[in-house]
Amino acid sequence: MTNVEGVADWDGRGLPPVAAERMRRAAEGAAWTSLLSAPAAAGLEVAGFDPAGEVMGSMVQRIGWSTYYGCGASGWYGASAQTITSGTHPQAGFAPYAHALESGWATAVGRMITEAAGIGADGVVGVRLSRQSLGNAVHEFTAMGTAVRARSATRPGRVFSTHLPGQDVAKLVLAGWMPAELAFGIAVGIRHDDWNTRQQRTWTAGNVEVGAYTELVNDTRADARMLLQHRIRAVGADGAVIASLGLSTWEIEPGEGHTDHVAEATIVSTAITQFHRSREAPSRSLTYLPLKRSRS
Amino acid sequence: MTADPTQLGIPEDAMRRLAEMRPGQATSLFTSDLSVNEFLLVREAGFRPLGLVLGSSIYHVGFQFGRWNKNQELEVLSQAMYHARELAMTRMEVEADQLGADGIVGVRLDIEFKEFGSDLAEFIAVGTAVKSDHPAPEGRTWRNNRNQPFTSDLSGQDFWTLVQAGYAPLGMVMGTCVYHIAHQRFWQAMNNIGQNVELPQFTEALYDARELAMSRMQAEAEALHAEGIVGVQLRSHGHRWGGHTTEFFAIGTAVRPLRADHHIPTPQLVLPLTD
Numbered sequence: 367m368t369n370v371e372g373v374a375d376w377d378g379r380g381l382p383p384v385a386a387e388r389m390r391r392a393a394e395g396a397a398w399t400s401l402l403s404a405p406a407a408a409g410l411e412v413a414g415f416d417p418a419g420e421v422m423g424s425m426v427q428r429i430g431w432s433t434y435y436g437c438g439a440s441g442w443y444g445a446s447a448q449t450i451t452s453g454t455h456p457q458a459g460f461a462p463y464a465h466a467l468e469s470g471w472a473t474a475v476g477r478m479i480t481e482a483a484g485i486g487a488d489g490v491v492g493v494r495l496s497r498q499s500l501g502n503a504v505h506e507f508t509a510m511g512t513a514v515r516a517r518s519a520t521r522p523g524r525v526f527s528t529h530l531p532g533q534d535v536a537k538l539v540l541a542g543w544m545p546a547e548l549a550f551g552i553a554v555g556i557r558h559d560d561w562n563t564r565q566q567r568t569w570t571a572g573n574v575e576v577g578a579y580t581e582l583v584n585d586t587r588a589d590a591r592m593l594l595q596h597r598i599r600a601v602g603a604d605g606a607v608i609a610s611l612g613l614s615t616w617e618i619e620p621g622e623g624h625t626d627h628v629a630e631a632t633i634v635s636t637a638i639t640q641f642h643r644s645r646e647a648p649s650r651s652l653t654y655l656p657l658k659r660s661r662s
Numbered sequence: 663m664t665a666d667p668t669q670l671g672i673p674e675d676a677m678r679r680l681a682e683m684r685p686g687q688a689t690s691l692f693t694s695d696l697s698v699n700e701f702l703l704v705r706e707a708g709f710r711p712l713g714l715v716l717g718s719s720i721y722h723v724g725f726q727f728g729r730w731n732k733n734q735e736l737e738v739l740s741q742a743m744y745h746a747r748e749l750a751m752t753r754m755e756v757e758a759d760q761l762g763a764d765g766i767v768g769v770r771l772d773i774e775f776k777e778f779g780s781d782l783a784e785f786i787a788v789g790t791a792v793k794s795d796h797p798a799p800e801g802r803t804w805r806n807n808r809n810q811p812f813t814s815d816l817s818g819q820d821f822w823t824l825v826q827a828g829y830a831p832l833g834m835v836m837g838t839c840v841y842h843i844a845h846q847r848f849w850q851a852m853n854n855i856g857q858n859v860e861l862p863q864f865t866e867a868l869y870d871a872r873e874l875a876m877s878r879m880q881a882e883a884e885a886l887h888a889e890g891i892v893g894v895q896l897r898s899h900g901h902r903w904g905g906h907t908t909e910f911f912a913i914g915t916a917v918r919p920l921r922a923d924h925h926i927p928t929p930q931l932v933l934p935l936t937d
Binding site for chain 2 (some may be wrong): 654
């Protein structure tokens, strides 16, 4: 377990040996590190959380295009095509690609949570997520944050995680809301460029909505939002604050004279749950005027 | 924010809630892309977020032939920029209507030129649908005079202040004008070389174009029976049309009064310890 030289022997279960060794040292009471800014540290202090250490999780995987299952076009030059999304057609389109993205994030976040649990933390705040391409369709998924321990007698038996910085966590907690976990909604959609679509995008087409592309991005986003809702419900939370709502699109040419468009939607959020019993949140805002230069 | 953590049982209650969480308990879920500050202020203003709502349209912007030596509005492009935004906004409003919302706050209206092609752009409107815990004063509804949810591009902080001050948003109003500024004739250009002179036709063109955009926005506000428009932004976008063609885009939130007086508590002065 503590054999740092034997990295190549790691079987992919649990944490890589180097990380496991670092956790062991941290659990033994070595000095803790944190990614907190000063306001974040002060905010967490007020809300009753102490920093426990910096934690991270990472995962490298190849996400290839070999899993292309067709675009759902009826006839190569057929007049009609439909949008195929990973959520509504789990066996078609780019569903395996979408699942690879999901498992990339889930594994990275999972390893980060394992580290946090290993040093006796209750949650991870200010999680930064990044995805980096290492070339050849190989991607690294990374999650990094600061583990915190609550000054409470109850241990919830789960580690909460959030993208929110410490000061936002403090404001939420003081207003009776608790972050539960990072929730993702990821969907990929594909649509064949049919005859109609090709007509709508020629320069003589005039002012016209391109129905096929609009449907592609709307369906893909709708899918990602639906999956996010399922995720929040599965967590048992009351809602979510969204960190980012990303959409990227690109063109592929799986065959001669055959083009498809692909859209990838990723929603990152933190599921939150309400614990104040009063109908109104127990906070009260103070109107104030900061004595500093305004932006412009 | 003023609250005593220990009196509220923090973080004890928070951790107990996490321990009690079970899948599928919640009957209604919300999602919101408001920041934490905005989320808490919108709650404090008496509104509950219902969900993220969005509308989008991928639009092919037509081509317009014109006489390039003349100042003129390019109506085809103006119509395209307006129609596509309207499609996106209307779709967002339909989503909010289906959720039974009173309004949409924190609306962002963006244009992204995507990888679909040079004349194609995605017009997208995103916001958070909200519902009020209390009916509007004087037995009126929070919705606007078309019985549609109100829309507002104000931040949560501005929304809170607006409601505190006795105003309610009615709707986002916008006006656009794509304008072509004439190329100078050869002899004009020769005369101006090396001289600091006003180019009257440029000045006039920019005045005209802005006026068209602003007056269209005002006409929308009047149709909503608004008292005024707050948070107006007057933007100019070059998009991908080259130096002489510019879109002037005016957008703001039309408001109506909720009560006669418009006082807010006198703000306290604070000296922040950050930049």
